[in-house]
Structures are given as structure tokens and as C-alpha cells.
Amino acid sequence: MGQRFCFAIFVAGVMATGGAFSAVAAEKDPTQEIVARCQEQMGQYGAAMVKACADQDIEAVNALSKYPDQDREMIARCFRTMKQYGWAMVKACADQDIEASKALSHYHQ
Helix, strand or coil: CCCHHHHHHHHHHCCCCCCCCCHHHHHHCCHHHHHHHHHHHHHHCHHHHHHHHHHHHHHHHHHHCCCHHHHHHHHHHHHHHHHCHHHHHHHHHHHHHHHHHHHHHHCCC
């Protein structure tokens, strides 16, 4: 079970929560998309920066795919608003929302 399969399962799970993922994204290897975006956004800074960008996004996709189902709606919202900046930013957004949601739940006790 490779990275491509895990990504497809993750995307399908987020799609079920109303995320803005396309069906095409679920079929493509995320690494190619990630490298292309990093090349476009970071290419002017050299290969090391493109690699760092890609490594961070690949790590973020893998981490997000392991989040519990209860967090999928927050991940989907973050994907819709942050996807242009890459998966590391989607993850940062989701992590902050999850943490804030937990904090807010203490106010209602």
C-alpha cells in the first residue's frame, strides 16, 4: 500500500465531508502535483528550496491522512482556503482549528 493509495483514501474521506477535492486529484500521484506546485512557487530559490517544499507537503499529506474522521470537516475547510499554498499550510490550518475547537469546548462546560 503506497503513498498514492493512502492519498486516494484520504481524499475520498474528505470528499465525503463536502471538501473541494476533485475526483481527478484522487487518481493522481500527489507527489507530482506537489513537486509541480513547489517548482512554480519556489523554483526561483533553487533546487534545495523546491525539495524542502515538496518534502514538507508530502509529510503533511501523510500526516493528514491519519487524522481521525471527526477532523475531516476542518481539514476540508482548510483545504478549500489554503490549497494554493500547499499541504503544509493545509495541515497548519487544520492543526490550529483542531486545537482551537478543543479549547472552545472547555468554555461550554
